[in-house]
Amino acid sequence: MSERDDLQDIVETAADLLRAPATLEDRDFHLVAYAAHGPTIDPVRTQSILHRRSTDEVRSRFERHGIARATGPVRIPADPAAGLLARLCLPVRWNGVTYGYLWLLDHDQHISAPLAAQAAPLTERAGLLMARQSRDRDDLGWKLADLLTTRPDVRAQATSELAEILTPPFTVAVLRGDDLGPLNPWLLPRRVLTTVWEGDHILVTPPDNAVHIVERARQLLIERRPSPTYAGLYGPCHGLAELREGWLRARVAARTAADGETRTWASLGALRLLRCADDASLAEAALPAELAPLLDHPDLTRTARAFLDHAGAVQETARELSIHRQTLYHRLRRIEELTGLTLSKGQDRLTLHLALTLHPHLNN
Numbered sequence: 001m002s003e004r005d006d007l008q009d010i011v012e013t014a015a016d017l018l019r020a021p022a023t024l025e026d027r028d029f030h031l032v033a034y035a036a037h038g039p040t041i042d043p044v045r046t047q048s049i050l051h052r053r054s055t056d057e058v059r060s061r062f063e064r065h066g067i068a069r070a071t072g073p074v075r076i077p078a079d080p081a082a083g084l085l086a087r088l089c090l091p092v093r094w095n096g097v098t099y100g101y102l103w104l105l106d107h108d109q110h111i112s113a114p115l116a117a118q119a120a121p122l123t124e125r126a127g128l129l130m131a132r133q134s135r136d137r138d139d140l141g142w143k144l145a146d147l148l149t150t151r152p153d154v155r156a157q158a159t160s161e162l163a164e165i166l167t168p169p170f171t172v173a174v175l176r177g178d179d180l181g182p183l184n185p186w187l188l189p190r191r192v193l194t195t196v197w198e199g200d201h202i203l204v205t206p207p208d209n210a211v212h213i214v215e216r217a218r219q220l221l222i223e224r225r226p227s228p229t230y231a232g233l234y235g236p237c238h239g240l241a242e243l244r245e246g247w248l249r250a251r252v253a254a255r256t257a258a259d260g261e262t263r264t265w266a267s268l269g270a271l272r273l274l275r276c277a278d279d280a281s282l283a284e285a286a287l288p289a290e291l292a293p294l295l296d297h298p299d300l301t302r303t304a305r306a307f308l309d310h311a312g313a314v315q316e317t318a319r320e321l322s323i324h325r326q327t328l329y330h331r332l333r334r335i336e337e338l339t340g341l342t343l344s345k346g347q348d349r350l351t352l353h354l355a356l357t358l359h360p361h362l363n364n
Helices: 005-017 045-049 056-063 113-117 121-146 154-162 208-224 239-258 268-273 279-286 289-295 296-310 314-321 325-339 348-360
Strands: 022-026 029-037 074-076 086-094 097-105 172-177 193-196 202-205 231-239 262-264
Touching: 005 022, 005 029, 005 097, 005 113, 005 121, 005 193, 005 279, 022 045, 029 086, 045 268, 056 289, 086 121, 086 348, 097 121, 113 154, 113 202, 113 348, 121 154, 121 193, 154 239, 172 239, 202 208, 202 325, 208 231, 208 262, 268 279, 268 348, 279 348, 296 314, 296 325, 314 348
Parallel strands: 231 262
Antiparallel strands: 022 029, 022 097, 074 086, 086 097, 172 202, 172 231, 193 202
16 A cells, blocks of 8 residues: 555544544645545635645635644634634644644534544654655655766766666656746656756656646646746656756756747757857857847847748748838848848858857857
């Protein structure tokens, strides 16, 4: 029996013992397990079960009663205006750390202090299991981070320790953002390993549902702290030795993604060059000095990019830009004057197209 099954069994036992509907949530108010006991329900319990988590409003309301620091049962009074039934909160703790909350709907307050005390072994057992889950996830996260270092000895040791846990093929995903909160790995499938390395949230997932897992992880991050989030994927990796390179490629894909978008390494085309050299070296090689005057004119820059993206097709370019063909011809002549390039020459087109493709993604 898995620890998740054990936790479900604990919740069902608590519901029978205390004769009340029971819900177990982790400390971030995500649903872990629940058990019915009669028809009693309220909107908060319904929300938790249907959406697998309680809202931030509910979390704030309950935390105002001191549940995060409580070492014993906390009674939450009813609020008829909010449709909230009275409930009893039994903190789930282990070694002085709160790992979650066992909630019992108790609208008639039939759960006396002696009766609640009978549930103490159950909450203690739940605390042990949740602490073990947390420790195991952390240990795997640290080992996964060791696979990403540049030290061969550390990577070799991590490869040995993870060889039986990570079975190839797998996909590497990166989630990036300026202000991302922590990612709760308990709410992802058990086969998914996560870690944070050099500011990236990194996930190693089975390849068949990697996109779905990335979106789930993105939503978990946004729930905790709404912020622009960029995701990239690389795969499949056929061995642990490929994981570091997979991370670096997924990182490039995430770097080129729009907010809320997931890009794959395979879709990047010329943008794969971002993996080949640092930004300064790429800028020196691919952004000739004569390009600078063009970049000072956003309309002309957009025109050049559209013209080159359409392989020099005038009609399609004018349609995309919503301008007359003569206006387009005028702009193209102006682009040639500013850059010294000739747009009828293939080599000059390649030079300009590569520069305009890389420029938005270079920190220069």
